[in-house]
Amino acid sequence: MSSYQWNWQIFMQDTGAGETYLHWMMSAWGWTLSVAALGWVVALIFGSLIGVLRTVPNKGLQMFGNAWVELFRNIPVLVQVFLWYHVLPELIPVLKTAVPGFLLVVFALGFFTSARVAEQVRAGIQSLPRGQMMAGSAMGLTVPQTYRYVILPMAFRIILPPLTSEAMNIVKNSSVAFAVSIAEMIQFAMQAQEETSRGIEIYMGVTGLYIVSAFAVNRLMAFIEARVRLPGYVGGGK
Amino acid sequence: MNHLDFSVYSFDLFRSYVLSGLAFSLELTAIAMVGGILIGTVLAMMRLSGIKLLEVPARIYVDGLRSIPLVMVILWVYLLIPLFLGKPIGKEISAIITFTIFEAAYYSEIMRAGIQSIPRGQVFAGQAIGLTYGQNMRHVILPQAFRNMLPVLLTQTIVLFQDTSLVYAIGAYDLLHGFEVLGKNYGRPVETYIGAAVVYFVICFSLSAVVKRLQKKIAIIR
Numbered sequence: 001m002s003s004y005q006w007n008w009q010i011f012m013q014d015t016g017a018g019e020t021y022l023h024w025m026m027s028a029w030g031w032t033l034s035v036a037a038l039g040w041v042v043a044l045i046f047g048s049l050i051g052v053l054r055t056v057p058n059k060g061l062q063m064f065g066n067a068w069v070e071l072f073r074n075i076p077v078l079v080q081v082f083l084w085y086h087v088l089p090e091l092i093p094v095l096k097t098a099v100p101g102f103l104l105v106v107f108a109l110g111f112f113t114s115a116r117v118a119e120q121v122r123a124g125i126q127s128l129p130r131g132q133m134m135a136g137s138a139m140g141l142t143v144p145q146t147y148r149y150v151i152l153p154m155a156f157r158i159i160l161p162p163l164t165s166e167a168m169n170i171v172k173n174s175s176v177a178f179a180v181s182i183a184e185m186i187q188f189a190m191q192a193q194e195e196t197s198r199g200i201e202i203y204m205g206v207t208g209l210y211i212v213s214a215f216a217v218n219r220l221m222a223f224i225e226a227r228v229r230l231p232g233y234v235g236g237g238k
Numbered sequence: 239m240n241h242l243d244f245s246v247y248s249f250d251l252f253r254s255y256v257l258s259g260l261a262f263s264l265e266l267t268a269i270a271m272v273g274g275i276l277i278g279t280v281l282a283m284m285r286l287s288g289i290k291l292l293e294v295p296a297r298i299y300v301d302g303l304r305s306i307p308l309v310m311v312i313l314w315v316y317l318l319i320p321l322f323l324g325k326p327i328g329k330e331i332s333a334i335i336t337f338t339i340f341e342a343a344y345y346s347e348i349m350r351a352g353i354q355s356i357p358r359g360q361v362f363a364g365q366a367i368g369l370t371y372g373q374n375m376r377h378v379i380l381p382q383a384f385r386n387m388l389p390v391l392l393t394q395t396i397v398l399f400q401d402t403s404l405v406y407a408i409g410a411y412d413l414l415h416g417f418e419v420l421g422k423n424y425g426r427p428v429e430t431y432i433g434a435a436v437v438y439f440v441i442c443f444s445l446s447a448v449v450k451r452l453q454k455k456i457a458i459i460r
Contacts, residue, residue, distance in 0.1 A: 074442035075435050076400035079414060082431045090428045168305075175307035179406055186309050186407070199317045207306055207314075214305040 010198040011205065021192055021202070028188035029209050035106055035184060036174040036213075040167055042110025047117025052147060054122045065118065072115035077108070078176045084108035085180040105177045113170050120162045124155035157228060164221035168214050185209060246426040247433065255423075259416025260437070262330060266412065267399045270337035274398075275391065277338065278345030283375060285346070286353055296346070303343035309407050312336050316408045329410035333402075341398055348390050352383035389453040396445050400438065413437065 011022040054065035072080070084104040089095040095104070128151060136146030178186035189206045193199040284296035303311065315336040320326045356379050364374035384391075403414040414434050421430030 070443060071439070074400075074439045074446065076403040076414070076438055078403045078406060079431070079435050079438055083435055087428050087431050172305075172307040175309045176404070178309065186307070186313070189310070189313060190407070193313075193317070199313075203310070203314055203317065207310055210306045210310060211302075 004200070006201065007198055008201055010196055010201050013196070015192075015195070021196070024192065025185070025188055025202075025205055025209070028183055028185045028206075029213075031177075031182060031184040032171070032174050032209075033213065035102070035109060035177050035182060036171040038103075038106040039109035039113060039174065040170050042107060043113035043117050043166070043170065046111065046114035048121050048152075050114060050118035051121025051125065052152075054118065055125045056143065065122075069115045069118050072111050073119075077112045077173050078179060080112050081105055081108040081176050081180055101180060102182060105180060105182055109170060109174060109177075112173070113166060116166055116169075117163065120159045120166065121155065124159035125151055127158060128154055157230070160221065160225045160228075164218060164225075167221055168217050171213050171217055172210070242429055242432075243426065244429050244433075246420065246424045246429055251420060251424070255420035256413065256416040256433075256437075259411055259413040262411055263399065263402045263413040266330075266334055266337055266402045266405070267395065269334050270341045270398055271395050273338035274341030274345045275349070277342035278347075279349045279380070281342060281346035282349035282353055285350055287371075300343045300346050303340055304347075308336075308340055308401055309404050311340050312404060312407050315339075329405070329408045332408065333405045333410045333412075337398070337402065341394075344394055345391065348387050348394060349383060351390075352387035353379055355386055356382050385456070389449050389456065392449045392452070393446070396442050396449070399445075400442060403438070 011025070012020050015021055015024055050065045050068045053061045054069070056062070075083075084107055085101060088104065089099075132150055132154070133146060136150045137143075141149065174184060175186045177184050178190065181187065185206045189202055192202045196202065281296045281300060284292040285300070287293060312333065316329070316332045319332060319335065360378055360382065361374065364378040369377065402412055405412050406414060409415070417430040417434040417437075418427070421427035
């Protein structure tokens with residue numbers, strides 16, 4: 001291995017499509033981040049909703065929430081991507097033309113991650129003292145109002161650290177989109193490796209960008225955590 | 239809309255396409271679990287040893303692997319091992335190597351939490367009766383840490399089993415691949431993707447039910 005001839009010029013080489021491999025890699029990075037970011041939005045919306053459902057005083061809603069989590073947690077993410085991309089459009093033909101494949105993958109990733117977010121939201125809500133809920137009712141708030149103004153603002157602050165790791169996970173999990181021809185970084189790595197036979201340099205570039213992405217998400221969440229911190233509350237410091 | 243037709247699942251076809259894939263997925267899970275826990279425990283002990291020379295490499299290994307996608311690691315190993323050996327290796331062997339070194343990083347974090355969950359008094363007690371660091375770990379700390387961490391280790395193994403589907407990236411013949419080939423050969427990809435989802439779900443759901451019961455059992459004894 002010590003005699004390996006590095007060739008970093010490869011990134012400046014033309015792909016034959018009027019752009020360099022560096023350009024291609026950067027656009028692939030954009031796809032990775034877009035799939036992850038949009039998937040994260042889907043995951044937060046559905047995860048919060050399902051997490052709340054699992055804590056409300058209604059057996060039917062609780063069961064629906066539990067079923068949701070078990071369904072999306074016990075099927076591998078790659079299989080879920082195939083279900084959204086290959087199976088769903090066959091069952092609902094309008095999806096074939098009306099919805100781009102990219103969005104189907106976003107939903108696949110988002111729903112998969114929503115189960116994990118829901119689990120965190122439920123844990124966060126249940127970690128609050130029961131008195132919080134009762135205080136809400138005592139003040140005459142309805143159940144939705146209590147969640148909106150009392151429970152959720154505190155629960156979300158508590159679960160920010162585990163949500164940070166879920167946000168980093170969705171960036172990594174977005175890599176499964178390669179299997180349905182989304183032009184993200186793994187797809188780039190595989191194709192560029194094949195075309196150039198410069199796998200080591202190509203893989204190093206992609207690996208570096210994944211590490212940078214994970215770090216950036218981590219810092220972004222830390223920034224949010226600092227911004228929403230309340231003095232005197234959980235982890236609020238002084 | 240085409241009507242779903244599950245007649246592709248005759249016993250013979252299921253056995254020849256799917257079962258061999260399932261066997262490999264289980265084999266991969268088992269080897270990576272045992273290897274991953276062994277290497278992971280060593281890594282955890284290195285990180286908690288208080289010796290910089292051991293701590294730093296272990297931390298770089300664990301944090302490094304945990305910040306990149308498994309698919310990337312699968313591609314790396316499949317590319318690098320033949321370069322080192324000077325000859326190509328099978329996809330299945332490559333997958334086994336990948337999953338063992340990758341899962342070691344995750345198991346090591348679990349073991350680290352497990353070791354840290356043991357009260358300091360246990361460590362001091364071991365030292366007081368004259369055990370060396372290794373003996374103390376072997377006879378006092380690790381048995382308790384394993385016990386406390388058993389549910390989490392098993393949950394990680396369920397995640398590992400799901401992740402074995404990612405060998406798709408190098409085309410190794412696992413459970414998902416078996417379903418896919420069956421679907422392609424008989425023109426029924428929709429039915430076989432649904433079948434794959436059902437089989438994965440049943441296996442993972444039952445295993446996590448077992449883990450939940452185990453968790454309750456352990457919680458009562460403690």
